[in-house]
Amino acid sequence: MTEQRRKLGPIGLAPGVLPRHVLCYLFAAFISIGVYTYLVTLTPFVFNVNLGLPEADQGTVSGDLQFYQEIVLLFTLGFWGVLSDRIGRRLVYVIGFLIMFLAYGIYAFATTPQELIAYRLVFALGIASTTTCLAAILADYADEKSRGKLTGIAFFLNGLGAIFFNLGLARLPAILSGRGVEELWAGRYSYLLVAAICLLAALVMLGLKPGRPDNSAPKTPVLTLLAEGVSAGRNVRISLSYLSAFAARADMVIVTLFLGLWVVQAASSDTVSTAEATARAGMIIGTLQIASVIWAPIFGFIADRMDKLTLLVVAFAIATLGYGWVATIDDILSPLAIPALLLLGMGLSSSQLAATVLLAQESPARIRGSTFGMQAFCGAWGILMISYGGGRLYDAFGPNAPFIAVATANGIVLLCAAGRRLAELRLGTQGATVAAADAPP
Numbered sequence: 001m002t003e004q005r006r007k008l009g010p011i012g013l014a015p016g017v018l019p020r021h022v023l024c025y026l027f028a029a030f031i032s033i034g035v036y037t038y039l040v041t042l043t044p045f046v047f048n049v050n051l052g053l054p055e056a057d058q059g060t061v062s063g064d065l066q067f068y069q070e071i072v073l074l075f076t077l078g079f080w081g082v083l084s085d086r087i088g089r090r091l092v093y094v095i096g097f098l099i100m101f102l103a104y105g106i107y108a109f110a111t112t113p114q115e116l117i118a119y120r121l122v123f124a125l126g127i128a129s130t131t132t133c134l135a136a137i138l139a140d141y142a143d144e145k146s147r148g149k150l151t152g153i154a155f156f157l158n159g160l161g162a163i164f165f166n167l168g169l170a171r172l173p174a175i176l177s178g179r180g181v182e183e184l185w186a187g188r189y190s191y192l193l194v195a196a197i198c199l200l201a202a203l204v205m206l207g208l209k210p211g212r213p214d215n216s217a218p219k220t221p222v223l224t225l226l227a228e229g230v231s232a233g234r235n236v237r238i239s240l241s242y243l244s245a246f247a248a249r250a251d252m253v254i255v256t257l258f259l260g261l262w263v264v265q266a267a268s269s270d271t272v273s274t275a276e277a278t279a280r281a282g283m284i285i286g287t288l289q290i291a292s293v294i295w296a297p298i299f300g301f302i303a304d305r306m307d308k309l310t311l312l313v314v315a316f317a318i319a320t321l322g323y324g325w326v327a328t329i330d331d332i333l334s335p336l337a338i339p340a341l342l343l344l345g346m347g348l349s350s351s352q353l354a355a356t357v358l359l360a361q362e363s364p365a366r367i368r369g370s371t372f373g374m375q376a377f378c379g380a381w382g383i384l385m386i387s388y389g390g391g392r393l394y395d396a397f398g399p400n401a402p403f404i405a406v407a408t409a410n411g412i413v414l415l416c417a418a419g420r421r422l423a424e425l426r427l428g429t430q431g432a433t434v435a436a437a438d439a440p441p
Contacts, residue, residue, distance in 0.1 A: 011150050012143040017209055022150075024207035025137050028093065029154040031201055032134055034165030035100060036127055037256040038194055039107060040066070041170055041282060042187060043116075044264040048274040049183050050111060055265055056395065061113055062257050063391015065120050070384035072124035073131075077380055078229065081132040081373015089133045089140065090208040096129030097202035104195035108188040126198075128376075136372040139360040141209075145304065151357050152300010155349050159293030163286050169194065170282025174275035183275060229370035232363065237309060238371065240417055241359035242378040244312060247409040248319070248351040249379025250386040254406050255285060255348070258390055262332050262399035280333075287338060291345030299350050308358040309421045315354035316414040319347030323407035327400045351410065382409070 008019040043062065047053040053061060084092040103123035110116045134154075142150040169190065176186035233239040260281045267277035303311050322344030329337045355375070363371040386409075390402035 010146070011153070012146040014141055014143055017141045020207060021209040022141055024204055025141060026154065026157055027204050028130070028134065028201060030157040030161040030164075031197060032130060032161070033158040034161040034169075035194065035198060035201075036131075037162060037285075038165045038169060039104065039123060039191070040256040041166060041260050041285065042108075042173070042190065042278060043257075044261050044281070045173060045187050045274055045278045046108065046110065046116070049187055050108070051113065051116075053113070058261060058265070059258075059394035060391045062261055063387045063389075063394070065113075065116055066257055066387030066391075067384060068117050069120045069124040069127075070380045070387060072121050073128050073380035074377060074384065076125060076128040077132060077376045078370070078373045080129040081136070081229070081370050081376065084133055084136060084373075085367070085370060088209075088211050089137055090205060090210055092129050093133045093205040093208060094202050096126045096133070097198050097205060098126075099123075099129065100126035101195050101198035101202065102126075104191050104198060108191035131376050132373050135356055135359075135376065136368055137208075138356060139363065139365075139368050139372070147360050148300050148303030148357055150300075151303065151353055151360075152297040155296035155300065155353050156293055159289045159296055159345075159349060162289040163293060165194075166282040166289060167286035170286075171279040174273070174279045177273065177275045183273075186275060228367045229374040232367065232371050233374070235362055236420055237358060237362045240309070240312065240413075240420060241355050241362065242375055243416060244316065244351065244355040244358070244413050245375045245379035246382035247316070247406070247413045248348075248355050248382075249376070250382040250406050250409065254323075254386060254390070254402055255288060255344075257387065258394055258399060258402045259288075259326075259332075260285060261394070265399075266331070266333050284332065284337075284341065288341045288345040288348070291342040292349040295346040296349040296353060299346075299353055303353065303357050307421075308354070308361050309417060309424070312354040312358055312417045313414060313421055315347070315350035316410050316417060318343070319351040320407055320410040320414055322347035323403050323410060327403035327407055329400070332399070347410075 006013045006017070006019060008022050011022070013019070013022065043065070044058065047058050047061070080092060080096075100123060103119060103126055107116070107119045107123065110119055138147065138151050138154060172190040172193070173183070173186040176189055177183050181189065233242055263281035263284045264274075264277045267280045299315070306314075322340065325340040326337070326344050329340055331337065359371060359375055360368075386402060386406060390405060393401035393405060
């Protein structure tokens with residue numbers, strides 16, 4: 001007897017998935033990006049208040065912090081992806097949020113760059129575990145016809161949560177300082193609040209679907225699963241999803257690290273307090289995230305009606321234009337920057353969503369955690385390069401330089417994806433057929 005498939009609104013669910021499982025996941029989607037970025041968003045505050053770090057060095061130190069974080073991600077993402085196939089997404093998600101609870105609890109008490117690096121390494125372990133599950137569950141929980149819808153809703157909540165953190169909680173140090181709290185402790189209380197949110201999330205994740213994902217391989221050795229994640233890249237569409245992650249994952253760094261630092265430094269030059277400058281950075285990033293929030297569900301519905309590789313081409317065209325436009329701006333605080341930030345926000349959600357649904361369509365269910373772990377691994381390389389090189393470009397050539405670099409990376413993905421799609425159309429073959437011909441045995 002065929003198992004009855006349930007629905008959550010317009011979303012058709014995979015066999016065995018209940019609406020409450022999806023609701024717990026959507027809570028994670030709501031807070032995840034905000035939790036990932038808030039620690040970075042307030043880092044300029046920590047530089048100025050905790051460390052007293054000169055502005056001339058902040059770009060390089062910011063890049064170095066992200067660089068070391070990504071080193072940890074590179075070495076652990078594949079492990080977490082495979083582990084989520086072996087023991088289930090729920091337990092890995094719980095562990096990840098508990099690790100971030102610890103990281104937030106200690107980060108604001110750092111007094112040297114070396115301590116910041118050590119605490120960011122702890123934080124990186126939490127990001128690695130939860131990032132893999134955040135992507136893989138999208139493929140696990142929705143049926144084929146609803147995957148784009150669920151992805152669009154998840155990305156909508158990603159952006160909504162980011163707005164909550166960047167427009168709401170980013171103002172918390174300024175609010176506390178305005179009420180007489182010492183500026184140092186205003187930052188610490190802000191971090192401790194987010195630590196409590198991470199602990200709450202760990203408890204909520206207990207409501208996810210228990211056990212191993214359906215169709216996963218329970219007895220396949222870990223190294224074999226890792227090798228299968230790599231060999232899956234022989235499918236050209238999967239390899240393009242890996243390449244797209246290399247560029248798209250850099251979005252998190254470019255926005256929270258360099259855009260935030262750009263705004264804080266520009267605002268601080270007007271002699272406002274560090275807490276108020278940090279709040280202004282949150283407002284600028286929040287403007288970008290508003291565009292991302294509004295656009296994500298629209299693009300998600302488009303995704304269910306378009307060839308997934310064509311979708312990737314459209315997404316990276318938007319992202320390339322957005323980054324290129326922001327790179328031409330001289331005054332990031334000017335109202336003239338707003339249209340460019342809105343377009344960039346659309347590009348952020350478009351590129352990440354397109355990369356996710358392309359891999360979800362092409363990836364074999366049995367090794368889905370491994371392929372998404374490999375995609376995240378490639379994304380970590382992108383973040384590694386932009387954080388290390390971008391910080392030095394920022395200090396040497398100004399805040400526009402990292403945006404030029406990422407616009408170039410997105411443009412390369414656009415050309416590769418467009419070239420592949422044109423090759424498929426010349427063959428007169430549906431994308432899925434061509435992809436199947438490339439798939440590993």
